Amino acid sequence: SAQSAAGSATEKKRKSTPRESPAKQTSKPKSPTPPSPQPENVEPIPREQPKMPYHTHAVTTDYRISRKVLGVGINGKVVECEHRGTGEKYALKVLRDVPKARREVDLHYMASGHVNIVRVVDVYENSYNNVQCLLVVMENMKGGELFNRIQERGQQAFTEREAAAIMYEICSAVAHLHRMAIAHRDLKPENLLYAECGKLGEARVLLSTFYTLPEGQANSVKYAYQRAYISREQGERGEARVLLSTLYKLSKGLPLSDKLACQRAVTKTDIARLKLTDFGFAKRTDESEPQGLNTACFTPYYCAPEVLGAEKYDKSCDLWSIGVIMYILLCGYPPFFSAHGQPMSPGMKAKIKSGQYTFPAPEWDCVSEAAKDLIMKLLKTDPSERYTIEQTMDHKWITHYQKVPDTPLFTSSILCDQREQWGEMQDEMEKTLASMRVGTDNMQIKNLAESNNRLLAKRKQQRNPGGSSPPTI
Numbered sequence: 001s002a003q004s005a006a007g008s009a010t011e012k013k014r015k016s017t018p019r020e021s022p023a024k025q026t027s028k029p030k031s032p033t034p035p036s037p038q039p040e041n042v043e044p045i046p047r048e049q050p051k052m053p054y055h056t057h058a059v060t061t062d063y064r065i066s067r068k069v070l071g072v073g074i075n076g077k078v079v080e081c082e083h084r085g086t087g088e089k090y091a092l093k094v095l096r097d098v099p100k101a102r103r104e105v106d107l108h109y110m111a112s113g114h115v116n117i118v119r120v121v122d123v124y125e126n127s128y129n130n131v132q133c134l135l136v137v138m139e140n141m142k143g144g145e146l147f148n149r150i151q152e153r154g155q156q157a158f159t160e161r162e163a164a165a166i167m168y169e170i171c172s173a174v175a176h177l178h179r180m181a182i183a184h185r186d187l188k189p190e191n192l193l194y195a196e197c198g199k200l201g202e203a204r205v206l207l208s209t210f211y212t213l214p215e216g217q218a219n220s221v222k223y224a225y226q227r228a229y230i231s232r233e234q235g236e237r238g239e240a241r242v243l244l245s246t247l248y249k250l251s252k253g254l255p256l257s258d259k260l261a262c263q264r265a266v267t268k269t270d271i272a273r274l275k276l277t278d279f280g281f282a283k284r285t286d287e288s289e290p291q292g293l294n295t296a297c298f299t300p301y302y303c304a305p306e307v308l309g310a311e312k313y314d315k316s317c318d319l320w321s322i323g324v325i326m327y328i329l330l331c332g333y334p335p336f337f338s339a340h341g342q343p344m345s346p347g348m349k350a351k352i353k354s355g356q357y358t359f360p361a362p363e364w365d366c367v368s369e370a371a372k373d374l375i376m377k378l379l380k381t382d383p384s385e386r387y388t389i390e391q392t393m394d395h396k397w398i399t400h401y402q403k404v405p406d407t408p409l410f411t412s413s414i415l416c417d418q419r420e421q422w423g424e425m426q427d428e429m430e431k432t433l434a435s436m437r438v439g440t441d442n443m444q445i446k447n448l449a450e451s452n453n454r455l456l457a458k459r460k461q462q463r464n465p466g467g468s469s470p471p472t473i
């Protein structure tokens with residue numbers, strides 16, 4: 001049965017504590033401890049898939065389910081919930097308990113030890129009106145989607161260096177997955193969410209503390225903060241830099257108006273962390289799947305998987321996505337759209353399929369050659385020529401992201417102007433990803449059809465958010 005498949009039928013009813021790792025909550029997990037948070041680029045690679053210890057008692061024992069909808073996906077709503085013990089807020093995703101959903105949950109859980117991957121906190125298998133469901137409790141990503149955040153900046157220019165820092169975070173998440181032999185295969189803007197910007201409060205406290213210090217003490221405090229921040233993980237270095245540069249400026253005895261300007265700058269700065277979610281199409285790349293109709297679906301987007309090998313092929317989809325996201329970050333529109341808001345003609349689409357995208361003026365004039373070079377290596381139509389995640393991480397634009405020029409970009413203003421086209425762009429990216437996945441999925445034809453329906457279903461969901469597929473709790 002589905003329950004015994006989860007290996008949790010014997011689990012006693014007990015309350016969970018979301019701060020612990022779920023593996024610690026079951027008395028005797030049958031599999032090794034899940035990967036603990038690791039800094040990027042560090043082995044060992046956990047190849048054994050730990051079983052997700054699903055709880056069998058009711059989710060409502062541990063969590064209060066709110067009516068607040070955080071987002072709508074193809075599988076229904078993601079709602080807010082609150083842990084009864086700690087009062088802390090989480091996101092709850094409800095899936096029908098089918099093998100595909102178990103794969104999604106297990107792979108997401110397996111990967112969720114990384115700082116740039118949304119953390120899975122608890123999973124429950126409960127049934128509602130005789131429908132078996134999986135309820136996934138995740139950290140609540142209150143910061144919203146990546147591009148909404150950039151769009152909201154309005155006049156405050158988004159720079160190439162910031163784009164590089166974001167790409168570093170995305171690539172770190174993908175490098176972690178690929179090291180674990182997992183391909184995400186649905187890497188797109190909607191699946192990149194920001195954690196709460198809780199650090200803003202911290203920044204303010206830090207600055208106000210600094211204001212109250214007598215001149216002489218300022219330096220020692222500054223160094224203490226510096227040490228504290230340097231010992232933290234990679235992603236927070238950006239935050240540390242912003243804070244430190246502000247503190248340095250303050251220490252140089254600037255007039256009050258400048259100090260206030262610095263303070264405003266810090267409190268406005270994006271210092272939240274970006275994380276990848278939605279493992280609905282994720283796949284182990286080290287497990288062979290029956291081959292069947294692969295060759296029937298040859299399109300210019302990819303070479304046949306048997307040419308490249310299924311593992312590299314699946315991973316190469318993620319690198320294509322990285323290229324598209326990087327392109328959009330640097331100009332505000334995707335490579336497969338015309339520069340000025342008009343969806344492309346079929347002729348233009350054909351050009352892009354054969355790799356003929358461009359870097360139009362004026363948006364791309366001030367973008368560094370290194371950035372363009374990396375994009376060209378990522379958007380290769382033939383996946384055997386496309387950069388791997390390791391090569392991408394080794395490219396100077398990513399490795400030395402802090403040294404990328406701080407040139408203001410057109411991105412935020414173009415994203416604002418082209419708000420209307422954003423939905424269409426998302427559909428376009430989704431279709432392309434679906435066509436790429438067809439390459440190695442054994443149920444490829446079905447998946448392609450599902451993928452088209454997915455768009456329709458999503459549109460329906462957006463029009464009628466109440467009509468979600470899994471039962472409401």
Ligand code: ADP
Binds near residue numbers: 070077078118190278
């Ligand atoms: P689906 O697989 O059904 O498409 P997603 O996992 O992509 O669902 O979630 C749908 C939407 O719900 C996302 O686009 C996002 O807006 C919101 N969402 C998902 N996970 C979270 C989370 N952990 N915190 C906050 N919002 C979330």
